[in-house]
Amino acid sequence: MLRLEKRRQPSRIWAWATPLAAVLATILFGGLLFMALGKDPVVAIRTIFYDPLFGQHAFFYRPQLLVKAAPLILIAIGLSLGFRAGIWNIGAEGQYIVGALAGAGCALAFYPMEAWFIFPLMILSGALGGFLWAMIPALLKVRFGTNEILVSLMLVYVAEQLLASMSLGLLKNPEGFGFPGSRNLQQYESAHNAELIAGTGMHWGVAFAFIMVIFAYVLLNRHILGYHIRLTGEAPRAARFAGVVPARLVIFCLGMGGALAGLAGMFEVAGPAGQVSIDFNVGYGFTAIIVAFLGRLHPVGILLAGLLMALTYIGGEIAQSNLGLPAAAIQVFQGMLLFFLLAVDVFTNYRLRFGRGVAA
Amino acid sequence: MTGTDILLSIRGLTKAYPGVVANDDVSFDIGRGEVHALLGENGAGKSTLVKMIYGLVKPDSGEMVLNGAAFAPSEPQAARAAGVAMVFQHFSLFDALNVAENIALGMADPPAMRDLATRIRDVSEQYGLPLDPYRTVGDLSAGERQRVEIVRCLLQDPKLLIMDEPTSVLTPQEVEILFATLRKLSAEGTAILYISHKLEEIRALCDAATILRLGRKVAECTPRETTAREMAELMVGSELLVPERTGKAPGPVRLALKGLSVRSPSQFGTSLKEVSFEVRGGEVLGLAGVAGNGQDELLAALSGELTSARGMVVLEGKEIGQLGPMARRRMGLLTAPEERLGHAAAPDMSLTENALLTGAEREGLMANGFLRWGKARAFAKAIIERFDVRTPGTENAARSLSGGNLQKFVIGREVMQRPDVLVVNQPTWGVDAAAAAVIRQALLDLAEGGTAVIVISQDLDELMEVSDRFAALNEGRLSEVVPAQGLTVEQIGLMMGGAHGMEVAHV
DSSP states (O other): OEEEEEOSSOOHHHHHHHHHHHHHHHHHHHHHHHHHTTSOHHHHHHHHHTHHHHSTTHHHHHHHHHHHHHHHHHHHHHHHHHHHTTOOOOOHHHHHHHHHHHHHHHHHHHTTOOOTTHHHHHHHHHHHHHHHHHHHHHHHHHHHOOOHHHHHHHHHHHHHHHHHHHHHTTTOOTTSTTOSSOOOGGGSGGGOOOOSSTTSOOOHHHHHHHHHHHHHHHHHHHBHHHHHHHHHHHOHHHHHHHTOOHHHHHHHHHHHHHHHHHHHHHHHHHTTSOSOOTTOOOSHHHHHHHHHHHTTTOHHHHHHHHHHHHHHHHHHHHHHHHHOOOHHHHHHHHHHHHHHHHHHTHHHHEEEEESOOOOO | OOGGGEEEEEEEEEEEETTEEEEEEEEEEEETTOEEEEEOOTTSSHHHHHHHHTTSSOOSEEEEEETTEEOOOSSHHHHHHTTEEEEOSSOOOOTTSBHHHHHHHTOSSOOOHHHHHHHHHHHHHHTTOOOOTTSBGGGSOHHHHHHHHHHHHHTTOOSEEEEESGGGGOOHHHHHHHHHHHHHHHHTTOEEEEEESOHHHHHHHOSEEEEEETTEEEEEEOGGGSOHHHHHHHHHSSOOOOOOOOOOOOOSEEEEEEEEEEOOSSTTSOOEEEEEEEEETTOEEEEEOOTTSSHHHHHHHHHTSSOOOGGGEEETTEEOTTOOHHHHHHTTEEEEOSOTBTTTBOTTSBHHHHHHHHHTTTTTOEETTEEOHHHHHHHHHHHHHHTTOOOSOTTSBGGGSOHHHHHHHHHHHHHTTOOSEEEEESTTTTOOHHHHHHHHHHHHHHHHTTOEEEEEOSOHHHHHHHOSEEEEEETTEEOOOEESTTOOHHHHHHHTTTTTTOOOOOO
16 A cells, blocks of 8 residues: 655655656656557657757747747746745736736837837836736735635636737727737837847847846845744744735735736737737646746746746647647646646655555 | 453564564554553654544555454544544644635534534533534634634544543643543543653543654553653653753843734734843843633734834834834844744745855855855854754755754754844744754743743743743733742643633533
8 A cells, every 4th residue: 555654854855857757748648648649758758858959940939948948937937936935826817917008008109109118118017017017915814814816717717808908909909900819019119028149049038037037036035024024824823923024025026027928918019919909818827837837936937937838838739730640638738737747746746655654 | 452442452473664664573562541642752653643643644564453343444534433633733724714614624424513512512512611502713712713723623523532632732731631621531531642841740631642753653651650751752762951040130121012903914824912032141031821811913013014003012122113024134133923834934045055055144154235145155054063964965955844843944044043032932932852952942042142032832840941931822912911920720720721711501
C-alpha cells in the first residue's frame, strides 16, 4: 500500500523538481493523447516544443515567442504578488482590457499630433486604467468584505462590454468605412509600440516584463513589504501580529495586479494588436493564472513558465495547421500541464511511503 | 492486588515513530474503581499510551488485557464498545449546537431528542454535574463544556474513564466539584486513568501513579505517600531548578490600562469590559483566569492587533490605544501570544524569517524597508544560543521545532529586544519543566532589569512563582489587583469567578 507522510520541512529539491516532472508527465500523457487521435506522438511533441525554436520556419516563430510570453509574464507577476498573500485576483483579463482602452484612448486623444511624450503618457494611462479597474474589487473588499474572486471575475464581462462599446462608438475609426475598431496605432508613429530590435519580437512590453521580474524578485526577497506579503499568505494571524494592515495589502496587491495587467494590455494594443477591436482580448489574463502557478509564484519561475506557455501556444498552432490536430486537443494538452503541476506539488510537503501504514 | 481486581493490564506496550520511541516496553495494571495517575512531562509518551488504549494508535508490540480478555481495539468505536471512554484535553464540541445535539452527534444510534435530554439530565444530576441539555454550547464556560464531554462518556456507562489534563481549564472550586464526581464514580467501581502534571491534584485524588519519562516507565508510587517534589524529580529525572528572584522596590508606572473595553472580534469570544490596571518597571503582574475569559482579547488589545479608544492604553504616559502593533513595538511594548504556530510564528517560514516577524525594526534588521538577511540570521542565531533552542540551524522551518523549543524561541525573540513592557500569554503551555524554568527565569531577569512584565497564564503554580501582584480575568472583567504574597488557593479561586456560577448537585 502507498501512503503519504508529511515532511517536517518542505523539500527544496521537490520545490524545483515539480515543474520539470509536470512537464515530463504532460509530454508523456500528451503523447498518448495524440496517439489516441491517430497522430505520431513523437512528431506531435516535436512540432509543439522543437519546431517553433529550431524548425525550418523558426525565424518566423521565435519573435512570436517573446510577443506572446511578455503579456503572460507581466500579468502573472502582478497576480503572483496577490496569490502569495492569499488575495485572489481572477479578473486580470478585464484589467488588461481597460488598460488597453485607457492607453489607446490616450493616444487617440492626441492624434494626429506627433510628440515624444505621447508614448510615456500612454504607459501611465494603461497602468492607471488597469489599476483603477482593480480598485473596484479592492475597495469593495476592504469596505464591505465582498469576495474579490467573484467581483474581479464578473468585472471581466463588464470590461468586455465596454470594449465592444468603445470599438463601435467612442474610439471607432472615423475613417474606417463604418467597420468596428479604432485607428491602427501601428500607423501612428508617436503611439506605436514598435520592435526595439527589428525581427526579434522585442518591444517595450517585453522589456517591462523583464524589469518586473527583477522588481518582483527584489520585492519578495529583499523588502519588508514582500516579506509581509509572504507572511500574510503563510499565516494571516501572524501577519496581523507583526503589524500588517490587511486592507493596505489588499489594495497594494490588487492594485499592482491591475496596473501590470493594464500595462500588458496597453503594450499589446499599441504594438502587436495595433487597434482596439471587439475581439481584442484573447485570454492572456486567464492563462496568466496558469503561468503564475506553473512558475510556483516565483518571479524567475514565472519568467520560464511564461516562455513555456507561449511555446505551447505557438507550437500548438503549428500542430493544428500542419498535423490537423483539433484545437481542443491542444487545450487539453495545456490543461494537463496545470493538472500535473498541482498533482506533483504534493511531494513538496509529503513523501511517499511504501508498505503498511498505521494511522498515527 | 489480586488477579480478579485488575480491570486493565498493560504489558510491554511499545510504539515507535520515525526518529523517536514514544513508548518503550510500558507495563502497569489498573484495578477496578482505582483512580490511577499517569504522570510525565510533555513528550514523555502519555498521550501515545492512552491513544493506544483508546484505539487511536496501534502498538508495535505488547498486549493489553481488559477484564481477563485480550484487548486490542482497532478503532475508538471498539474501545468504547469494550467500556473504555475518554475525555480529551481539547473539546470536540460544536459551538452553534446545543448540549443534547452535540452529544447525539457522537452516538452511533442516538435516541429521540427528548429521551436523550431526559437521560442527560438524570446522569448529570446523579454525578453532581448539573447540565441543561438545551443550552447552546457556545454560551457555556470551559468548565461546563467539560461537563458535556464527561456526561457524553458517562452515558456509555464506562468501566474505564480516561481523562487527559482535565483541570487545566477549571478554577480551583470547579476542580473540587470535578473531584467529587470522580470519587463517586470510583466508589461505584469505575476505574479512572488520570493524566496530569499537576502534582498536588494527583496527591489529593489518585490511588496509584505510574510515572513515564522519555517513553519508559521510570517509577510507580502511591501519591498520598510521596511528596510533590519527589514525584517532580522522578518525572524530570534530575533536580528541579526553582527560579530565583530578589525583592526590589518597583520603579515608575510603565503601562496603564484605563477602563479598557473592546469587543471581541469573534462571535464566541469574550469582550473586555472596563479593564484597568497599572504595572511598574521591575514588577511582574500575574493575570489568572480560566481559558476563554478574555485572555486572547487582552493580549490582542495590548499588542495592537485590536485597537481601542486612545486613552484606554497608556504607555509611559503616552496614549497609544489607537496605534497598531508596529508603532507599539517601536515604543517598547512587546508581546508574545499564546498560540505559537500561526500566531506568534509562521509555521512554514524559517527561524530567520520568524526572527524578522517582530524584530525587524527594533533590532535594525532592515534599512529603508530593505531586509538585512545577514543581521536577521545573526539575531535568530543569538536567540537560539541564549535560550538553548534545539534545532539544526536558523534556516529550519518553525514547525519542525518541538513545542517547547519553539516557545523558547518566541519568548526569547521578545526578551532579546529589551522591551520596556513585555506581555506574555501562557508562556510555558505545553513546555517541559526544564524549558519552563528557563523561560520563567528569563522573565524574572527582565523584570530585574526594569521591565514591566505581565504574565497571563492558566497555570496558578506558575503565576504564584513569578508574580509580584496578582489579578484574575473573569468573563472579560478584571478582578482587583492584589499582592501575590500570602494569597490562598480559595481566594484565587473566588477571584477567578469561583465555580463560575455552576451549580453543584448534592449527592
